[in-house]
Amino acid sequence: MIMRKTLFLCALLGAFILAFRFLPPGTLSLDAIKAHQHALIAQVNHAPVQSALLYFAVYVLVSALSIPGAAFLTLLGGALFTPWLGVLLVSFASTLGATLAMLASRYLLRDWVQQRFALQMKTVNAGMAHDGAGYLFALRLMPLFPFFLVNLLMGLTRLGVRRYWWVSQLAMLPATVIFLNAGRALGNITSLRDILSPGLIVAFTLLGLFPLVTRWLFSRYPFSTKK
Incomplete structure (x- = not known):
């Protein structure tokens, strides 16, 4: 078992190094995607299916290896693809x-x-067994918790894979739509702060906490219809 884990870790590190050679620092930045936007749009128009598949593969690679830049990839998806295709690609790839x-x-x-x-x-484990989906939903919606950190922490728990998948897909969808929509006007964006305003961060946080707070209130102050 130790040998298999060591080999897996080496393979993971190798994939990380290859990814950095393929995507050197600065590639997944706002300036870089804005500089190559028109060339990439021309490529998508020339080979739409191949471009969509390549975009999906790169997004999965970046997300799986926790390489910084997924937010900029989402913006790029908004600039390159139609709204529905962008949502489909980013939601499932992320x-x-x-x-x-x-x-x-x-x-x-x-x-x-x-x-x-x-x-x-x-x-x-007791908390996750009781309301693991609620905790994951809240963490996914809170911008203060980085994407990679949520993946790492949830890997230490016994939360089921299927539940992890559908809760993550649902909870990440609002931010996905917002970033894709912002990407349609990529030239007007100067930083991620133009998208994630303090008010929007608070709104996401409250939305994530709402199910947990509601459940806590009903467990602490049970409402009964009996007279």
Whole structure:
């Protein structure tokens, strides 16, 4: 088992290094995608299917390896593809990448963490068994929690893969739509702050916390219809 995990870790590091050679620093930046926007649009018009598949593959790779730049890729998707195709590509690519990252974390770290911090993880496991989907939904909607960190932390838990997939896809959809829509006017964007305003961050946070707060209120103050 240790040997297999070591080989898997080496393969993961190798993939990370190859990805950085393929996507060197600065490639996934706002300036870079704006500079190549017209050339990429011409390529999409020339080979739409191949371009969509390549975009999907790159997005999965970036998400799975936790390479910074997924937000800029989403903006680029808004500039390159129609709204419906952009949502389809980004939503499924980001969720697939996130699930692969979570499974890698689970395979490499969960057993060790569960044994090393057995007492603490007992509490975490109980909470996840009770409302794991709610916690994941909240974390996905809170911009303060980075994408890669949520994948890493959820990999340490016993949350089911299917539940992880559909909750992630649902919770990440609002931000996906907002970034894709912003990408349609890519030339007017100077930084991500133009998209994620403080008010929008607060709104996402409240939306993520709403199911958890509602459940807590109903458990603490049960409402009965009996007279």
